[in-house]
Amino acid sequence: MSFYDELFMKLHSRNINKQERIRTIKLSTQFVKVFIKDVCTARNYFLFNEEVVILVQHLNPEESQTDLRKQMHELVELLENNPQLSVSNLSNLNLISKLSYRKLINMIPEEVLATCRTLKIKKELLNKVPTLLELSNHAFQKCIQQFYNIHQLNDFYRAVENLCLPNVFKRSLCQDPPLIYE
Numbered sequence: 001m002s003f004y005d006e007l008f009m010k011l012h013s014r015n016i017n018k019q020e021r022i023r024t025i026k027l028s029t030q031f032v033k034v035f036i037k038d039v040c041t042a043r044n045y046f047l048f049n050e051e052v053v054i055l056v057q058h059l060n061p062e063e064s065q066t067d068l069r070k071q072m073h074e075l076v077e078l079l080e081n082n083p084q085l086s087v088s089n090l091s092n093l094n095l096i097s098k099l100s101y102r103k104l105i106n107m108i109p110e111e112v113l114a115t116c117r118t119l120k121i122k123k124e125l126l127n128k129v130p131t132l133l134e135l136s137n138h139a140f141q142k143c144i145q146q147f148y149n150i151h152q153l154n155d156f157y158r159a160v161e162n163l164c165l166p167n168v169f170k171r172s173l174c175q176d177p178p179l180i181y182e
Helices: 003-013 018-029 036-046 050-057 065-080 087-092 095-106 110-115 117-126 132-147 153-161 167-175
Strands: none
Touching: 003 018, 003 036, 018 050, 036 050, 036 065, 050 095, 065 095, 065 117, 087 117, 095 117, 095 132, 110 117, 132 153, 132 167, 153 167
């Protein structure tokens, strides 16, 4: 059993809240290498959520190609069945999730991509240049968080609601608020 297998099992069995899970996983990625099997394990426990996104961002590129191909194929099959990652829903993902999913899709070997038409479409969509609004959203959220010294999610929503911005921007800011409140 790997470090991450044991970690995810304990986080899941003890019903640790999402914010603490994310903090723990972020910390662990600084000390323990992340392999594709760890991403698959996290996906089994938490679906394609922030936990998986964090692991994808820290994937170890030195993994053996045969292990990578086999496990990548299994992970892609699991992700293909996730409605959150359907072609029609890709535009609703936040920038960080999009970039992580893009990294994962771009790691898929060409022979696997050739067999799946939807993966090709997703790869094209995810490799498009993001809009300025998408790029700036996360930075603006962090600025709001720091400027108003926000430490809880409810405070973030209240601060955004009180800003003098059109409702479209407010909804965009609140769609995927910052994960960690330090």
